[in-house]
Amino acid sequence: MYKILVIDDERAIRNTLKDILEFEGYGIELAENGKVGLEKALAGKYDLIYTDIKMPEMDGMEVLTSLRQSATDAAFTPVVMISGHGNIETAVEAIKKGAFDFIEKPIDLNRLLVTTKNALENRTLSQELGMRQEEIKTLKKKMSTRYRMIGQSAAIAHVREIIDKVAPTEARVLITGENGTGKEVVAHLIHEGSQRATQPIVEVNCAAIPSELIESELFGHIKGSFTGAVKDRAGKFEQADNGTLFLDEIGDMSLAAQTKVLRALQENVITRVGSDKPVKVNVRIIAATNKDLAKEIEEGRFREDLFHRLNVIPIHVPALDDRKDDIPLLVDYFAEQICQEQGWKVKSFDKEAVEALQERSWRGNIRELRNVVERLIILAAEHITRQDVMNFA
Numbered sequence: 001m002y003k004i005l006v007i008d009d010e011r012a013i014r015n016t017l018k019d020i021l022e023f024e025g026y027g028i029e030l031a032e033n034g035k036v037g038l039e040k041a042l043a044g045k046y047d048l049i050y051t052d053i054k055m056p057e058m059d060g061m062e063v064l065t066s067l068r069q070s071a072t073d074a075a076f077t078p079v080v081m082i083s084g085h086g087n088i089e090t091a092v093e094a095i096k097k098g099a100f101d102f103i104e105k106p107i108d109l110n111r112l113l114v115t116t117k118n119a120l121e122n123r124t125l126s127q128e129l130g131m132r133q134e135e136i137k138t139l140k141k142k143m144s145t146r147y148r149m150i151g152q153s154a155a156i157a158h159v160r161e162i163i164d165k166v167a168p169t170e171a172r173v174l175i176t177g178e179n180g181t182g183k184e185v186v187a188h189l190i191h192e193g194s195q196r197a198t199q200p201i202v203e204v205n206c207a208a209i210p211s212e213l214i215e216s217e218l219f220g221h222i223k224g225s226f227t228g229a230v231k232d233r234a235g236k237f238e239q240a241d242n243g244t245l246f247l248d249e250i251g252d253m254s255l256a257a258q259t260k261v262l263r264a265l266q267e268n269v270i271t272r273v274g275s276d277k278p279v280k281v282n283v284r285i286i287a288a289t290n291k292d293l294a295k296e297i298e299e300g301r302f303r304e305d306l307f308h309r310l311n312v313i314p315i316h317v318p319a320l321d322d323r324k325d326d327i328p329l330l331v332d333y334f335a336e337q338i339c340q341e342q343g344w345k346v347k348s349f350d351k352e353a354v355e356a357l358q359e360r361s362w363r364g365n366i367r368e369l370r371n372v373v374e375r376l377i378i379l380a381a382e383h384i385t386r387q388d389v390m391n392f393a
Contacts, residue, residue: 225274
């Protein structure tokens with residue numbers, strides 16, 4: 001028997017749908033509002049969900065968005081939107097957000113039954129898509145070995161603990177630390193642990209983009225808005241819609257671009273360069289910098305209001321010199337990774353070689369350590385000694 005969930009704050013509508021659909025042989029469960037309906041949908045297994053759009057606390061559009069972003073089977077369950085205030089714009093928005101169909105009140109009996117039949121027939125395809133999504137998710141995890149946090153020191157354990165707490169939330173995160181400490185790894189681990197993990201994480205290196213192009217890169221542009229704009233182009237905010245936008249080296253962003261980013265964070269709206277049409281976006285922001293933003297604010301190079309918008313959850317990634325106990329684990333990890341990439345037998349480091357690496361100062365942090373390990377693997381013999389470190393590192 002197919003199971004259908006009906007979410008509507010009007011008891012009469014709920015009961016009417018229940019009577020009609022039960023008469024057709026379907027199993028029906030009811031929810032009196034969006035919040036309760038979402039909880040039931042995420043906890044149970046339904047073949048179809050009907051939800052009203054206008055409801056207190058949580059409306060139908062919010063229910064739909066949460067379902068599509070969830071990591072449960074509900075992400076692939078057909079959802080039909082019901083509204084007593086139907087219009088073309090609402091219907092289009094619902095379909096864009098992943099609704100199977102949209103029907104208006106008062107509900108036409110034939111339309112209800114035809115829509116139910118079509119949605120349930122489509123359920124098989126949705127289940128197949130769900131399997132593909134799981135396969136993709138598994139593959140992405142296998143491919144994400146470059147985003148692993150290696151180490152057992154107290155400093156890195158503290159960072160890992162914060163990541164575990166903040167990842168499932170929607171909170172903005174500001175990651176600080178020296179170059180080469182692994183800020184990008186932290187950003188990716190937060191995304192992979194979030195409800196947005198099946199959606200893209202879009203990266204922007206603010207330091208690598210010329211100041212005159214940063215607004216176009218972030219917000220997109222329309223054809224003819226400047227020399228070289230030969231066609232409309234979506235910016236990084238739109239590309240990251242429903243996912244995560246990672247603003248790396250945000251301390252290097254121009255003040256003009258900072259102002260527009262602040263507006264986007266306040267209103268969840270961006271405007272393409274050369275256009276006056278607002279575009280709604282739903283992104284989670286993770287930012288990173290190697291700069292002292294407090295000092296940048298004092299010297300007028302960074303907006304204080306933007307800083308407070310970004311700095312909801314601060315995470316400081318320690319320098320390698322502050323976590324030298326992790327160097328043996330990092331050396332083993334990099335040696336195995338590099339040898340696998342080259343198709344070589346894994347080379348080993350003796351205890352004295354690792355101790356020699358721990359005695360050094362690492363201004364380039366983990367990035368420098370990896371380079372040194374790679375150099376030793378290429379230039380030294382099968383078993384790497386302290387003398388090899390003295391000669392080649």
